[in-house]
Amino acid sequence: MDNKLAMESRRSVLKKCALVTAGVAAASVGGRGSAPRAEAAPLVGGKGKAELPKARGPRLVIVGAGTSGLTIAKHAKRAYPKFDVVVVDRRDMYASCFTSNLWYDDLINLEFRANYSFLDAARNHKFVYFSATATGLDRAARRLYTNLGEIGYDFLVVAPGIDYDYGRIGVKEPEVEYALRTAYPGGFVMPTEHVTIRNKVHSFEGGIFVQSVPSGNYRCLPAPYERACMIASWFKRKSIKGKVLVLDANPDITIKAKGFHAAFDQLYKDIIEYKPSVEIKSVDVEKRLLKTEFTSYGFDDAAIYPGVRAGLLIEQMGLVDRQSPQKEARIDPYYYNVPGDEHVYVTGDARPMPYSKSANTANSEGAYVAKVLAARAQNKKIPWESPETLCYSMVNGSPTEAIAVDAHYAYDKKTKSFQFANVKLFEQRDHAMAEAYLEWARGLFRDMFA
């Protein structure tokens, strides 16, 4: 049943994507040195095998070369060198989402976040990097479809990250959604959004800059507040008469509240205005108005963070949990496989467990899932390990000062859900944590790429 759904879903997606992917596929095929094709028919995946080196061991295919996918690729190969690992990602250039806020205040340059090569990662960690778009899944045949052909697998990890859910801020029309995605991007999915936001901040000449915060388990809980600090720090540094208006759907700052409130009050008293419990119900893009049930907020510029959902691919592949409000995957919460199928796994921010959707979570979880895969390939079992969320937030740009939280997770039988465990909060901002923050990021980059 699941499989049938997946196939159906794939067909409809293929139809939708045909126009987009045809151009990509044609260009890629041409680039790979094939003879020109006589027929004009677009080549869309599913026809024939992908051109890959022959598998020399159990094939582990990983969709998504983000923190989760790259961590798993490296550590699975180390834990079980017989694995033949293939990483599939439509991106051909990397730029991190983590630390992107620091870029808005020029505390780091773009190189810090983007000077990392998928090719180096593939060579260093002995996997095949295949730049293609995943288009469908046939779990019965253990076959992944891409726009550059199909790939058979013994184990498949799907780690597509998140997509936005504009429905959560009352946006139903595709035209409005498109206008928002383009003019006021959230800055939590595509690297190109970060460039847009930085350009906005650096060309801002005064007025109100809105940073919205969604409800739900959105990607990187402290990030919208950290971004407010970084934008405010930039305004301060450049003497821009701007205000950062933080419109939060939640009743209070969702994490490290004490540290953020202190920064808002002590460092940016006249710059940041924080409004809790502001649930955006609709957006008037033309008039630049965010509307709640009772009032509306005007803005000169904005980064509008709508709700999040698991990467669309999860739904397209038929892996979604239909009960999940954020359309996350249905998987075993301890071992990450699709129930009844020990060949398919979902990791990273598309997971349904209520862990913080952050890079450190994906990295520590990835190191564990790599061990699960290595064990499964050898018919062994390993005990569950909690991921760890060690998460820094820069609250001051000059001098640099950060706050942090370090947490694990434990299953609570009473509430039948995972809760934070062993939480350590470091909410007194200081410079040492700002330096540790940078080394934290460098460490993640090293783990993923070197």
Place this chain on the structure above:
Amino acid sequence: MREKSVLGLCAGLATVAVADRLVAGAVRRGEFTRWAEALLVDDAGKPLAARGLETAEALVFAYPYVSTPCFLMNLGAAASPRELSRGDGVSYRWPGGVGPAASLVAYSAICAHQLAYPSRQRSAISYASGANRIAGRSRVIVCCAHHSVYDPASGAAVLSGPAPQRLATVVLRYEPATQTLSATGILGAALFDDFFVAYREQLVETYGPGQWRRKVEGRTVVTPLSRYSKEVVSAAGC
């Protein structure tokens, strides 16, 4: 002699019986690797006197490569020898502290988690002789990047944090007559190959092409961490 071949030899000798259980680990994890001996000297070139060595912060020296820094610490109390488990059923003997009070120990300063290390620009890994909030105790090596905590009194066992293994020990020889210290080899799993892959660009820039992989020969200079790295994220403060 190349590190790999030495490790391979050690692993081959020590692990014949369990070879099929080790798979990936066998080549990577030799127990003791003998390297060219190096006398520890101060920055004036004089042999470092083991008596009365600094106890507040770690001292840094390069070993066995010019680009791989190690920490030397005076723990203020004797560190007894003990059996260390390698995690795969094999154990090996850690010799404990050396010096007049058997309180001097040395370890590779490359964090076993994600390879943070003391460079000339900065260090996120350091030794805290006093109490610190991450470890909740004193006399620990802390990597501030991801909060890995190691116990220098017990072969740098991981006390908390994400590090998957202990730091490699630098084996020291102490000459009571002259009060001198020499590094003689590495005990446990060093991560030099991973380190060179991760930092190659930086090492070429710092040490020059071909120079970064030179081995330390004869002597190695010992410098307090606060002077070795421009910016230290101190374990005492992070």
